[in-house]
Amino acid sequence: MSGVDFGHRVVILRRSRASVRFGARTALVCAVLGLAAAAMAVLGLGTGEFEVPPGEVIQALAGQGSGATRLVVVEWRLPRVLLALLIGAALGLSGAVFQSLLRNPLGSPDVIGFNTGAYTGVLVTMVLVGRGYYETAAGALIGGLAAALVVYLLAYKQGVQGFRLIIVGIAISAVLASVNQWFVIKVDLRLAVAAAIWGQGSLNTVKWEHVPPVAAAVVLLAGCLLALGPRLSLLAMGEEAAAALGVRTERARLLYLVVGVALTAVATAAAGPVAFVALAAPQLARLLTRTAGIALAPSAAMGALLLTASDWLGQRAFAPTQLPVGVVTVSLGGLYFAWLLTRPMRKASS
Amino acid sequence: MILSDRRPAAPTDRPAGVAAGNAGRSGWLLVLVAALVATCVLSIAVGTRNIGLATVWDAFAHVADSDDHAIVRELRVPRTVLGLLAGAALGVSGAVIQAVTRNPLADTQILGMNAGAALFVVFAIGVLGLTSIWSYVWFAFAGVAFATVLVYTLGSIGRGEATPLRLTLAGVALGAVMEGVSAAIRLLKPRAFDYLRFWDVGTLGGRPLPIAEAVAPFILAGLVLAFAAARSLNAVALGDDLARSLGAGVTRTRVLSVVSVALLTGAATAAVGPIGFIGLMVPHAVRRIVGPDQRWILAYTVICAPILLLGADVAGRVLIRPAELQAGIVTAFLGAPVLIWLIRRRAVTSP
Numbered sequence: 001m002s003g004v005d006f007g008h009r010v011v012i013l014r015r016s017r018a019s020v021r022f023g024a025r026t027a028l029v030c031a032v033l034g035l036a037a038a039a040m041a042v043l044g045l046g047t048g049e050f051e052v053p054p055g056e057v058i059q060a061l062a063g064q065g066s067g068a069t070r071l072v073v074v075e076w077r078l079p080r081v082l083l084a085l086l087i088g089a090a091l092g093l094s095g096a097v098f099q100s101l102l103r104n105p106l107g108s109p110d111v112i113g114f115n116t117g118a119y120t121g122v123l124v125t126m127v128l129v130g131r132g133y134y135e136t137a138a139g140a141l142i143g144g145l146a147a148a149l150v151v152y153l154l155a156y157k158q159g160v161q162g163f164r165l166i167i168v169g170i171a172i173s174a175v176l177a178s179v180n181q182w183f184v185i186k187v188d189l190r191l192a193v194a195a196a197i198w199g200q201g202s203l204n205t206v207k208w209e210h211v212p213p214v215a216a217a218v219v220l221l222a223g224c225l226l227a228l229g230p231r232l233s234l235l236a237m238g239e240e241a242a243a244a245l246g247v248r249t250e251r252a253r254l255l256y257l258v259v260g261v262a263l264t265a266v267a268t269a270a271a272g273p274v275a276f277v278a279l280a281a282p283q284l285a286r287l288l289t290r291t292a293g294i295a296l297a298p299s300a301a302m303g304a305l306l307l308t309a310s311d312w313l314g315q316r317a318f319a320p321t322q323l324p325v326g327v328v329t330v331s332l333g334g335l336y337f338a339w340l341l342t343r344p345m346r347k348a349s350s
Numbered sequence: 351m352i353l354s355d356r357r358p359a360a361p362t363d364r365p366a367g368v369a370a371g372n373a374g375r376s377g378w379l380l381v382l383v384a385a386l387v388a389t390c391v392l393s394i395a396v397g398t399r400n401i402g403l404a405t406v407w408d409a410f411a412h413v414a415d416s417d418d419h420a421i422v423r424e425l426r427v428p429r430t431v432l433g434l435l436a437g438a439a440l441g442v443s444g445a446v447i448q449a450v451t452r453n454p455l456a457d458t459q460i461l462g463m464n465a466g467a468a469l470f471v472v473f474a475i476g477v478l479g480l481t482s483i484w485s486y487v488w489f490a491f492a493g494v495a496f497a498t499v500l501v502y503t504l505g506s507i508g509r510g511e512a513t514p515l516r517l518t519l520a521g522v523a524l525g526a527v528m529e530g531v532s533a534a535i536r537l538l539k540p541r542a543f544d545y546l547r548f549w550d551v552g553t554l555g556g557r558p559l560p561i562a563e564a565v566a567p568f569i570l571a572g573l574v575l576a577f578a579a580a581r582s583l584n585a586v587a588l589g590d591d592l593a594r595s596l597g598a599g600v601t602r603t604r605v606l607s608v609v610s611v612a613l614l615t616g617a618a619t620a621a622v623g624p625i626g627f628i629g630l631m632v633p634h635a636v637r638r639i640v641g642p643d644q645r646w647i648l649a650y651t652v653i654c655a656p657i658l659l660l661g662a663d664v665a666g667r668v669l670i671r672p673a674e675l676q677a678g679i680v681t682a683f684l685g686a687p688v689l690i691w692l693i694r695r696r697a698v699t700s701p
Contacts, residue, residue, distance in 0.1 A: 104453070105519065154690055166454065167634060167693045171686035174627040178682040181551045182675070189544050196543065200533055276526050283519065323534055331530030337523035341516060342507050 026289045026298060033285075033301035037088075040308040041081045045073050047316060079208045082215070084311045084325070085304045087203075087271050090218045090263045092285070092303020093225065095278030096294045097260035100236035101253060102162045108278045109264035112169040112257075115273040116176040117147020118265075122272075123183040123195055131194060133205055137269040144268055147176060148261050159250045160257075161239075201274030201326030203311050210270060217266045224259050225296060232256060233293050274326045277303050280333045287340050306333055375640050375650075382653045389660045393430040394422060397667045398674075401426075428559035432621060433660040433677070435562060436554070437628065439569045439618035441655020443611045444629020445636070445647050446576050449583045450607040451514045457630040458615045460518060461608075462525030464624040465532070466497025467616070471549060472532040476542030486549065487561060487620040491568075494616035500524055502608055513590070517604075552623030552678030554663045565617035572613030573652065579606040580644040587642065625678045628655050631685045638692045658685055 009024035045061075046052040050072050052060070059065040060073040098108050109115060121143015122136050129135050152160060155168040184192050225232075231252045234242040243249050267274065284306075285298035310328035317323065395401050401418050408414070409422035440458075447456045458464050470493030474480045480489075505513075505520040536543045585598035593600050618625075632655045633647060640646040659677060662684050666675035 105515065154694075157694055163454070164693050168690055170630055171682075171689045171693075174631070174682035175686045178627075178679040181547075182679050184547050185551060185676075189540065192547060193537070193540060193543060196533075197537060200537070275529075279522065280526075318538075321538065323537070327530050327533045327537070329530075330526040330533070334523045334526035334530065338504055338520065338527070341504060341520055341523065 023289070023291060026291060026295055029285070029289045030297050030301050033288075033298065033305050037085060037301060037305040037308055040305060040312065041085060044081045044084070044308060044312040044315075045077045047312070048072075048077065075208070079211050080203050080206050080311070081308065082211050083206050083270060084203060084308045086211075086214050086218045087267045087274065088277060088281075088304035088307030089300040090221070090267045090303070091274060091277040091307065092281035092299040092301070093222065093296060094260045094263035094267070095280075095303070096282040096285075096296050096299035097225070097232065097256050097263070098278070099282050100232050100294050101256050101260070102166060103236060103238070104162075104166070105283060109260060110173065110278075112151045112165060112261070113147040113173040113176060114144040114261060114264050115268065116173045116180065118144035118268045118273055119180050119195075119199055120147070120176050120183075122198055123180060123187075126191055126195055127183070127187060133210070136198060136272075140272070141265055141269045144265055145261070147172060152257070160253065197324050198272045199326075200324035201272040201329070202324035203271050204322055204324070206270070214266055214270050218263070221259055221263050221266070222300070224255075228252070228255060228259075232296070236293050272324075272326065274307065274329055276326075276330045276333045277306050280337055281306055284333075284337065284340065375646055378639065379649060379653065382650065382657070386653050386657050386660075389657050389664070390430050390434070392664050393433060393660045394426045396664050397421075397426065398672050424559075428557065428562055429554050429663070430660065431559070432557055432562040433554050433663055434656045435566055435569050436618040436622045436625075437656030437659030438652045439572060439614040440625060440628040440659070441632040441651040442573060442576050442648060443614035443618070444631075445633035445644070445651045446579070446583070446607050446611050446614075447629070448633055449587060449644055449647075450604055450611075451518050452587060453514065453518055454634065456518060457626060458611070458619075458624075459525065459626055461521035461611070462497045462501050462528060463494045463612070463615045464619065464626065465525040465528040466493040466495075466500075467491075467619045467624060468546075468550070469493055469528040469532040470496065472535050472542055472546060475545050476535045476539040481545065483557070483561070487564065490620040491565075491616040494612055494619060497524065497528065498608060498612040498616075502605075549623050551676045552625035553676040554622055554659070555674060555676070557621060561621050565621045568613045568617035572610045572617065575606055575610035575613070577645075577648055579603050579610065580648050583607065583644040584642075587644070623678060625659070625681060627682045627685055628658055631689050632658060635685075635689055635692050638695070 011022055011024055011027065042054050042057050046054055046057045050068075052069055052073055056065055056069055057073055060070045061078075063070075065073075094109050098112075099105060118140040121139040121141070124143070125135050125139030129139070151165065151169045151172050154172070155161075155165040157164070184195065187195075231242070231247050234245050234247050235249065235252060235256070237245075239249055242252075264278070281303035282294045282299040285302040286294055288302075289295060289298050306329060307325065310332050311325045313332060314323040314325045314328040317328070391403070391406070394406055395403060399418075399421065401422060405418050406422055409419040413419060413423075444457050447458065447461060448454060451460070453460070467490040470489040471486055474485050474489040478485075501517065501521045501524050504524060505517040536546060582593070582598040582603040585593040585596045586600060586603050587593075588596070590600050593603075615629075632651050636647050636650040636654055640650055658681060662680035663677040665684065666677055666680040669675055669680070
């Protein structure tokens, strides 16, 4: 530890070619959130129609225990819990990327029309093709990426500037939302309800085979974010400041946009547009770490915790009726958010 | 917000915006008023059954017992009046929210108001089993009022003052909770879902004149409050500290604005449903014409927002004749291209 005293403890690890610098409190928050998410996962694996005590869950995960327990815990419940962790982390990361990039606490992948476009894609797919898992996922991906691309191109004029991107995103989202509303009142009620359940985001239909592609994509994209280094927090300081500190802003922004959209795309294709995690996780993490800007790792951990907890509640709260996880994320996340807001905030530099 | 263009705008004598000087702005305002009158006439004359302008005139001047006169007086006029009121209310409430939160992304959705209205309407239909249009109206209004009080209270406790960021975050948080609850009720009660997918869209059609009469006083009161707050909103836009040193009552302005937004949004949402895009889009478009002065923004918004809503309503009647597209669906198709064209033209002025 050396250099300027910012009023909070900073740890710097130096190797020959790379160095990492992080606040002690941030590391602690990450660890606590990670542990909480793991505990939540064990709880999720153990509860349901067939109760398994936490000790046996861990045994089953380690490959021991009775066959029945292993079947329930590993074969049936583990994919869902793993996906909840992965998708939660992906949403937390994408939210952090977008909020830093657009320098707006309301910035989220929704801003560039991804989720609305994905919904349009799914509605079209449901009407024209079918309602299977892969059809819906493909429809969501195509719709979302097409919407994001249209927004980017319409906002492009000698580079893309954050504010213009936001406004064009609002405009295109509004058009797509109108299309969606038209679909929802034109199709028959059963299809409309199915679309609405997808539109809330749900993990009810996931299986083991859905896990590896999502895991690979999330790990790859998180690696990309690591490789891009500290450019995000520099961009969050403003265009001129970032450029003065040696960031090629236009290129960096495009890269971050691509990674952010890809993270959302993975999550949306796998579970539908789970609302609120991307919006809330970075802000919640920031309230806990008390950092000035938005940090990636705590946002990811918070996202994973939020989604795992919500999915467990959605399954258990009105059992046997299973609520889509998105319904719970908004309610639970919103309440937690509201509670955090009521607490007196300490000045960042104390 | 701290979202500025990369290059500073080329130095010119005139303030940011297309219309230069107050004379230019007044001139454009007159043109827009003429456009609004034309839109109103269209809204009365055009529809499943087109009615000649002479007949429209007769319907007011020489009342006779014909079908055309009945259509004009009992269907088209109430619809037009409702469009004027609701359009102005939605537009101005959007402008005021964007000014008071200093966030160009803010709209009634952000302060949790639409979620509050939806929650109460869902409750009325899904739990209490009410289906008459009057129950929609008062429940939606009560929902907006409830949401506003809750958001403002949550935004003010803690460190004791409702800063724009805290208001926004409180709105987002509580809006999410209310949205989650209403989504859960909808998914558990398919009958409510069926009613609500139509309420969600927002339309001017099928509303009798008494509804417009019932919400009009609230909308007028909201408009008066908004214009009264416009001057101090200009000061608040510079930041709380600077506004205070300029002698503006920051807290008073904020409370006035929030009350006006609640009245406007509550009345408009009650009457026509949650049409979101107008409040978001019109202030942005207007800001690019007149620059950052809230007084001009509000004056232009009052005229432009009804043009958009009524124009969307007329287009919705014509496009798939003899059926109708709801105004809430058409608004975005008319407004979005204009907004994108404006945003691509020049440097940005944010609220």
